[in-house]
Amino acid sequence: MNKIFDITRKDLLxxxxxxxxxxxxxxxxxxxxxxxxxxFGGQGEIDPRLLTAVIDQDQSALSVAFQEILGTSxxxxxxxxxxxxxxxxxxxxxxxxxALIIPAxxxxxxxxxxxxxxxxxxxPQSSAGVTANNEIRGLTARFSGAVHTAxxxxxxxxxxxxxxxxxxxxxxxxxxxxxxxxxxxDPPVTLEVKDAVVAEADLAAEVYGDNxxxxxxxxxxxxxxxxxxxxxxxxxxxxxxxxxxxRMLTTTTTRVQILAGHFMTMFLMILAQxxxxxxxxxxxxxxxYYEQPWATLLLIxxxxxxxxSLGMLIATLAKVEEHVIIFTMIPMFVLSALGGAWMALExxxxxxxxxxxxxxxxxxxxxxxxxxxxxxxxxxVLKPAGILLVFAVVCLGFxxxxxxxx
Numbered sequence: 001m002n003k004i005f006d007i008t009r010k011d012l013l014x015x016x017x018x019x020x021x022x023x024x025x026x027x028x029x030x031x032x033x034x035x036x037x038x039x040f041g042g043q044g045e046i047d048p049r050l051l052t053a054v055i056d057q058d059q060s061a062l063s064v065a066f067q068e069i070l071g072t073s074x075x076x077x078x079x080x081x082x083x084x085x086x087x088x089x090x091x092x093x094x095x096x097x098x099a100l101i102i103p104a105x106x107x108x109x110x111x112x113x114x115x116x117x118x119x120x121x122x123x124p125q126s127s128a129g130v131t132a133n134n135e136i137r138g139l140t141a142r143f144s145g146a147v148h149t150a151x152x153x154x155x156x157x158x159x160x161x162x163x164x165x166x167x168x169x170x171x172x173x174x175x176x177x178x179x180x181x182x183x184x185x186d187p188p189v190t191l192e193v194k195d196a197v198v199a200e201a202d203l204a205a206e207v208y209g210d211n212x213x214x215x216x217x218x219x220x221x222x223x224x225x226x227x228x229x230x231x232x233x234x235x236x237x238x239x240x241x242x243x244x245x246x247r248m249l250t251t252t253t254t255r256v257q258i259l260a261g262h263f264m265t266m267f268l269m270i271l272a273q274x275x276x277x278x279x280x281x282x283x284x285x286x287x288x289y290y291e292q293p294w295a296t297l298l299l300i301x302x303x304x305x306x307x308x309s310l311g312m313l314i315a316t317l318a319k320v321e322e323h324v325i326i327f328t329m330i331p332m333f334v335l336s337a338l339g340g341a342w343m344a345l346e347x348x349x350x351x352x353x354x355x356x357x358x359x360x361x362x363x364x365x366x367x368x369x370x371x372x373x374x375x376x377x378x379x380x381v382l383k384p385a386g387i388l389l390v391f392a393v394v395c396l397g398f399x400x401x402x403x404x405x406x
Contacts, residue, residue, distance in 0.1 A: 016311070050098070060107030062111070065143075099121040103117070180404070228273060230324055295376055309393075317400070338400070339360070
């Protein structure tokens with residue numbers, strides 16, 4: 001046992017002396033976690049609606065009510081401007097999808113039953129501009145309908161009760177307009193068609209929860225657990241190439257001790273990597289890795305065992321140093337892509353999800369995301385951890401069978 005620890009200690013000391021190893025093992029996965037989380041929303045709440053600049057030249061009760069209706073849109077978001085100066089430039093350079101000018105006399109003319117021409121500025125070559133324009137037209141038609149309903153209601157009331165004072169007429173009109181707008185926004189009777197397909201927004205919430213790092217953190221840990229094997233596998237290949245392993249066999253050191261020592265190096269290396277990165281996620285990114293500590297530690301251990309076994313397989317197959325890089329980077333990219341480390345499998349077709357679960361990365365992702373998003377405990381992570389151990393046994397068994405010491 002002491003000889004195994006001696007080999008492990010020698011390998012670890014040899015690797016940690018190289019700052020590039022530490023950078024690749026810890027700094028790069030942390031950096032990519034932040035980058036991927038930022039891409040998928042880590043920068044905080046972003047309003048995806050199309051910016052529409054609004055210039056209210058009327059400053060009346062009806063113009064304010066119209067702005068409130070525009071503000072309820074799921075397609076556009078309005079920002080008020082004091083004047084129309086510069087808004088055309090905003091539309092031209094794409095800063096705003098559209099600009100809307102509510103003219104003076106808007107309130108008076110609508111109440112008189114007259115038509116009002118709104119000025120809408122868009123870039124007709126821009127899909128965002130066309131979309132915003134269509135939304136503004138639709139909201140304008142609905143608001144116009146509500147105003148006409150209120151006017152019709154007021155006229156009917158006058159025919160019943162006779163002449164009204166200006167204040168009474170205004171009050172009745174306001175109540176009618178409010179009721180018409182409320183009926184449009186919250187109709188008393190609705191027909192709803194439910195689709196069997198999960199809405200994209202709901203799916204995104206299921207995949208990322210309220211923290212986009214819940215996907216990028218385990219994804220980058222899984223990817224760089226494979227990438228981090230390069231240094232450890234390289235040591236083993238160099239020692240075989242320079243006949244260090246052959247000379248060790250002339251001593252009392254056995255083949256099992258040599259392989260176990262190098263395997264232990266890879267296992268401890270990945271174990272330390274995951275412990276540091278999960279603590280980074282828990283303490284700095286708001287991820288709940290350690291609300292279920294035993295589940296997390298079990299999954300970390302299973303992942304480290306698989307990664308170390310894969311490292312031994314790489315060292316077994318590689319004849320020279322260049323092979324180590326090839327045999328590491330290709331599996332890293334293929335397994336990460338298929339296993340959902342980059343893009344969540346939930347966004348992929350069912351066939352790709354099935355294929356993805358033939359890779360160990362998919363089970364790493366399932367386990368950690370189950371802990372982070374669904375509060376999985378020890379019992380729930382037994383399946384992904386067990387499958388990772390099966391992958392580990394296969395890789396390690398093949399390595400022990402085929403490994404050449406010279």
